[in-house]
Amino acid sequence: MKQMQVLPHKNLKKQDNDFLDRIVNHCYFDALTGQFYCKKCDCVVHVDWLRTYGFCAIHGIL
Known part of the structure; x- marks a missing residue:
């Protein structure tokens, strides 16, 4: 199920x-928590809004 949340x-x-x-x-x-989590591994995803990329520790750059 796809959930759309309010983004910054x-x-x-x-x-x-x-x-x-x-x-x-x-x-x-x-x-x-106000955090994004990877759907595959449930790790915290760091989202850089200025550079427009997200990074998961396991899967790398999204």
């Missing part, structure tokens, strides 16, 4: 849509 507030550009799609496809958001 920022002006979204068209080029950011691919990044957001990758985050939604590979991660889920825990509202209690």
